[in-house]
Amino acid sequence: MMTPTDEKPAARKNKSLFRPHSLRVGDRITDAAQLTLRETIWPLFLVTILYFLWGFAYGLLDTLNKHFQNTLDITRTRSSGLQAAYFGAYPLASLGYGNWILRNYGYRAVFILGLLLEGIGALLMWPAALKRSFGGFCGATFIIGSGLGCLETAANPYMAVTGPPKYAELRINLAQAVQAIGTVIGPVLGSYVFFKTTGDSVDSLKTVQWVYLAIAAFVFLLAIVFFFSVIPEVTDQDMAQQAELTHVGEDANEKPFWQQTNVFIAAFAQFCYTGAQVAIASYFINYATETRGATSASTGAKLLAGAQGSFAVGRFSGSAIMSHIRPRKVFLAYITLVVVFTAASITQRGNTGIAMLIVALFFESVCFPTIVALGIRGIGRHTKRGSGWIIAGVVGGACIPPLTAKVADLHNSTAFAMVVPTCFHAVTMGYALCCNFVPRFRDVMDRVGDSDLGLTPSSPATDKVLDDEKESSVEKV
Numbered sequence: 001m002m003t004p005t006d007e008k009p010a011a012r013k014n015k016s017l018f019r020p021h022s023l024r025v026g027d028r029i030t031d032a033a034q035l036t037l038r039e040t041i042w043p044l045f046l047v048t049i050l051y052f053l054w055g056f057a058y059g060l061l062d063t064l065n066k067h068f069q070n071t072l073d074i075t076r077t078r079s080s081g082l083q084a085a086y087f088g089a090y091p092l093a094s095l096g097y098g099n100w101i102l103r104n105y106g107y108r109a110v111f112i113l114g115l116l117l118e119g120i121g122a123l124l125m126w127p128a129a130l131k132r133s134f135g136g137f138c139g140a141t142f143i144i145g146s147g148l149g150c151l152e153t154a155a156n157p158y159m160a161v162t163g164p165p166k167y168a169e170l171r172i173n174l175a176q177a178v179q180a181i182g183t184v185i186g187p188v189l190g191s192y193v194f195f196k197t198t199g200d201s202v203d204s205l206k207t208v209q210w211v212y213l214a215i216a217a218f219v220f221l222l223a224i225v226f227f228f229s230v231i232p233e234v235t236d237q238d239m240a241q242q243a244e245l246t247h248v249g250e251d252a253n254e255k256p257f258w259q260q261t262n263v264f265i266a267a268f269a270q271f272c273y274t275g276a277q278v279a280i281a282s283y284f285i286n287y288a289t290e291t292r293g294a295t296s297a298s299t300g301a302k303l304l305a306g307a308q309g310s311f312a313v314g315r316f317s318g319s320a321i322m323s324h325i326r327p328r329k330v331f332l333a334y335i336t337l338v339v340v341f342t343a344a345s346i347t348q349r350g351n352t353g354i355a356m357l358i359v360a361l362f363f364e365s366v367c368f369p370t371i372v373a374l375g376i377r378g379i380g381r382h383t384k385r386g387s388g389w390i391i392a393g394v395v396g397g398a399c400i401p402p403l404t405a406k407v408a409d410l411h412n413s414t415a416f417a418m419v420v421p422t423c424f425h426a427v428t429m430g431y432a433l434c435c436n437f438v439p440r441f442r443d444v445m446d447r448v449g450d451s452d453l454g455l456t457p458s459s460p461a462t463d464k465v466l467d468d469e470k471e472s473s474v475e476k477v
Contacts, residue, residue: 040163043231048175050111050155053118053219054148055179058281059186059308061086061141064208072134076286077409079401083282085138086145087274087397093149099388102154106173106233108226110154115223117147122216129209137397147219149391157387161234165448169327169373173319180312183281188305198441229395240381262441263386266375270393273335273367275400276421276428278365280342281308282401284357286414291349307358314365316324322366328445330434331370337363342422346415353415367428374435378444400424 068079093099093114102110121143128136159172189211256261263416284307285300295303314334341360345353375390376383400420408417427473434441 004314009267023097044159044162044171044175046226046229046231047111047158048178049157049222050114050151051175051179052182053222054151055182056186057118057144057182057215058086060189060211064137064228068134068137072132073427074134075409076283076405077402078134080282080405081134081138082141083278083401084398085142086148087278087394089145090149090152090394090397091392093146094153094388094391094394098150098153099384102379102388103236103384106235107154107158108229108231108233110150110419111226112223114147114150114154114220115226118144119147119149119216119219119223121145121147122212123217125212126209149394152394153388153391156369156391157376159378160373160387161239161383162232165377167323167372168377168448169322170319172369172373173315173322173366174343177312177315177319177365180308180315180365184305184308184312186308188302205461209401230382236381236384239379239383242380244380257382257385260379260382260386262377262444263375263379263382265388265431265434266371267389267393269428270368270371270375270390271396271399272424273364273371273396273428274394275396276342276424277364277368277395278416278422279401279424280357280360280405283404283408283414283417286408287357287418288354289343290414291353292351294324303354303358307354307361310358310362310364312364315369318366326446327366327370328374328432328435328442330366331374332429332436334363334366335425335432337428338367339422339425342418342425346418346422348416371428371431374445396424 064082068074068082098110101113121140124140124143125137127138155175156172159175160168163171281304284304285297288300288303289295289297293373318330318334339361341356341363345356345360348356372387372390376386379404404417404420405418408414411417435445436442
């Protein structure tokens, strides 16, 4: 007769992972970082829904940016306040309250907090539309950004670390591909629902009210689902264990957080990349209406939807390529082509210039999630803090679009202003070069990427490391 000690390790692991637990997880070893592909399907599916939510919110924001310029009679520079409010909230969440809750309570608690904040912000869009208050829209957008900042702080590392490390970039890129679908639906909804019959009249704001009310209802319902769902948690001890098993433990667990230089370089790269990406998407409609004759804002929104569709296709295809080629190599190739095509849009006009930006969005596709995944590779127990810093780099979306808008206003040319995102994308390319040619970055990334952890049955040596880690965890408690 089989005793509890005779059970297979996988069976024992599943029993401990999926039993109900409170929101406060602590720093115990859950073995969630050792989950197999099959065991991660449901929790990652649930988290992937969150990616669609912030993709939709982001795509909708880009469409509203242009229409608010006309409806509320504001300049391009002032309309960038929406992006400043949205992305300015990110570091407060990723470095502040969101990251604190992540490290002290766990991923599920942050998911619930983020959804509640997004729902509250969506509800506040109603009075802002009634009063035709751009400041009110910015305030509501800031709260929505706070919620989404919490979600991204938790969801991106959760995707990267839950399951076999070898497929971290693949998982996060596939999830971000779902996010890209949301960015397509946002402009389509704006073009065909918000402004098709009302144009840029005040009546269009009434439609905005109802859509955000529906968003609020959905995210509150999803928060309830997360509250009652049992998903595996990944603690700092789990990540320290994973670092040991992938042979990067000495650098990851022994060095203090402030010596994890890869994290801070990745965060700066994320700042530059996100700011440039947001600048292009935010003023894509302006670019189309200015450089292509007889192009209305509604038509520009449709072109933006096509560009975001290209972005989504790029993420799915990029994920497929990463299953055969190292992610760091794909990242370098893609960001290089982004610089080339964004630079071309500065001098080109009409359909040619728009095509250059559409192709640039295609190659932008894998950059954001790959920076996150490569930036937290091999940092062990510092993973949660590190992900917070990298997600804080999203604040670039609040800084670079206003600079782009100012250049556009000064020269009365959105096309000329594309020089700003081109320069910042070129800086991002510097990080891709580090990942590929600087050994202390490249070697750690490759050791984690070559690991078969979670893909094969545990070996005696692996079991010994697991037992040692658990004993150490018990002693600390």
